[in-house]
Amino acid sequence: MRPKIVLFGDSITEDSFGDGGWGASLADLLRRKADMVLRGYSGYNTRWALKVMERVFPAAAGDRGEYISAVTVFFGANDACLPERCSGFQHVPLLEYKENLRSIVSFLKNRWPRTVIILITPPPIDEEARLRYPYIENTMGLPERTNEAAGSYAKACVAVANECQISAIDLWSKMQQIPNWQTECLWDGLHLSRVGNKVVFEEVTKTLKEEGIGAEDLVVDLPLIENVDPKKPLRAFDEF
Amino acid sequence: MRPKIVLFGDSITEDSFGDGGWGASLADLLRRKADMVLRGYSGYNTRWALKVMERVFPAAAGDRGEYISAVTVFFGANDACLPERCSGFQHVPLLEYKENLRSIVSFLKNRWPRTVIILITPPPIDEEARLRYPYIENTMGLPERTNEAAGSYAKACVAVANECQISAIDLWSKMQQIPNWQTECLWDGLHLSRVGNKVVFEEVTKTLKEEGIGAEDLVVDLPLIENVDPKKPLRAFDEF
Numbered sequence: 001m002r003p004k005i006v007l008f009g010d011s012i013t014e015d016s017f018g019d020g021g022w023g024a025s026l027a028d029l030l031r032r033k034a035d036m037v038l039r040g041y042s043g044y045n046t047r048w049a050l051k052v053m054e055r056v057f058p059a060a061a062g063d064r065g066e067y068i069s070a071v072t073v074f075f076g077a078n079d080a081c082l083p084e085r086c087s088g089f090q091h092v093p094l095l096e097y098k099e100n101l102r103s104i105v106s107f108l109k110n111r112w113p114r115t116v117i118i119l120i121t122p123p124p125i126d127e128e129a130r131l132r133y134p135y136i137e138n139t140m141g142l143p144e145r146t147n148e149a150a151g152s153y154a155k156a157c158v159a160v161a162n163e164c165q166i167s168a169i170d171l172w173s174k175m176q177q178i179p180n181w182q183t184e185c186l187w188d189g190l191h192l193s194r195v196g197n198k199v200v201f202e203e204v205t206k207t208l209k210e211e212g213i214g215a216e217d218l219v220v221d222l223p224l225i226e227n228v229d230p231k232k233p234l235r236a237f238d239e240f
Numbered sequence: 241m242r243p244k245i246v247l248f249g250d251s252i253t254e255d256s257f258g259d260g261g262w263g264a265s266l267a268d269l270l271r272r273k274a275d276m277v278l279r280g281y282s283g284y285n286t287r288w289a290l291k292v293m294e295r296v297f298p299a300a301a302g303d304r305g306e307y308i309s310a311v312t313v314f315f316g317a318n319d320a321c322l323p324e325r326c327s328g329f330q331h332v333p334l335l336e337y338k339e340n341l342r343s344i345v346s347f348l349k350n351r352w353p354r355t356v357i358i359l360i361t362p363p364p365i366d367e368e369a370r371l372r373y374p375y376i377e378n379t380m381g382l383p384e385r386t387n388e389a390a391g392s393y394a395k396a397c398v399a400v401a402n403e404c405q406i407s408a409i410d411l412w413s414k415m416q417q418i419p420n421w422q423t424e425c426l427w428d429g430l431h432l433s434r435v436g437n438k439v440v441f442e443e444v445t446k447t448l449k450e451e452g453i454g455a456e457d458l459v460v461d462l463p464l465i466e467n468v469d470p471k472k473p474l475r476a477f478d479e480f
């Protein structure tokens with residue numbers, strides 16, 4: 001049975017099979033080797049994520065021999081909404097965000113001790129674009145998310161990963177190294193452009209490799225055409 | 241548990257999570273509703289496919305309550321290689337192709353009686369492009385696949401679907417209705433361009449809908465953000 005990689009997160013995960021999306025790119029890279037399981041929930045923060053863990057990661061999955069080789073945990077963009085602004089109902093205080101991430105990690109570690117867990121920080125925020133692309137009515141004229149707040153959550157996310165001795169991808173810092181990241185990596189000040197998707201894809205690919213489950217480490221499912229002998233093609237399938 | 245849709249076929253399935261790919265587009269359309277399971281095997285014909293059915297569709301999957309709502313069966317492009325040309329080792333005679341498709345269908349029907357099975361015919365072939373993009377050494381100067389042969393296999397595929405009373409997508413005919421299909425729908429005379437991928441995506445989407453498992457028919461996994469009450473957000477998660 002092929003190993004699975006579960007992509008757990010908010011809209012940036014839910015959208016990841018769109019055109020040029022990082023989830024689809026991973027599925028394409030790991031074709032014949034691993035199944036991507038898309039578990040993105042638009043708008044969710046870590047508080048809501050914790051409420052649905054049992055449903056998203058049913059205990060039975062491990063029991064029946066499915067092998068979850070990795071889980072990406074990609075929350076924070078909604079937690080970091082400012083409490084007094086128009087998306088305040090999605091806000092989660094910074095300390096609770098950290099505690100929730102710890103709980104998500106320990107839930108997964110308890111369920112599947114050998115599964116690689118990768119925390120991904122929220123991306124940076126282009127506040128100007130957030131005003132131009134409101135998700136709900138915004139009468140205040142102030143962005144519901146700021147780059148500074150996203151940065152605090154990103155830092156907290158990396159801290160939790162270090163504390164739990166698991167990998168983290170500091171997307172907030174990584175993206176801001178790209179010139180004009182505001183428009184290069186994002187399209188509405190929060191969600192990923194094609195370039196932004198490529199950054200996430202490359203970072204996840206690199207991290208999977210560091211964790212020993214890169215494309216070269218995984219076993220190919222069934223004989224590759226180049227290993228089928230044109231003179232005796234059926235020989236390749238003798239054992240199946 | 242989310243229903244699964246298994247995409248079973250050759251390279252045109254294996255490639256379907258590339259940029260603009262029909263598999264990724266389905267995963268994106270059915271986000272929060274169904275999981276796409278990619279089971280494409282580049283170069284495979286129906287003879288080899290039959291050899292690996294047990295491995296691709298393990299009996300245990302149904303036993304453990306996984307629900308396979310549909311399977312796309314997309315073979316024929318390799319079966320239709322001409323026997324005396326450079327890819328002759330992939331060729332399967334027309335009558336055996338039909339018999340193999342029948343066996344694949346009855347295997348799936350026996351295993352999961354309620355699963356929707358959709359046969360997809362091979363696409364048309366642009367012979368000129370096939371000479372320009374050889375997959376293996378081609379010293380004869382003749383294309384290893386012809387559009388006429390692909391057409392015979394397509395017709396046979398549709399006939400088997402009718403006989404088995406299941407849906408078929410006649411891609412061979414459908415694509416040739418598009419002006420300049422040779423370069424619009426294909427990039428190397430066989431594999432799909434962005435437009436070609438769109439055609440397959442739209443046809444599969446339409447067929448799923450006709451079978452009662454379209455995007456509107458499937459249940460959304462966990463509350464949508466628009467159904468979370470901003471005043472009492474946690475109420476939406478009370479039952480989980």
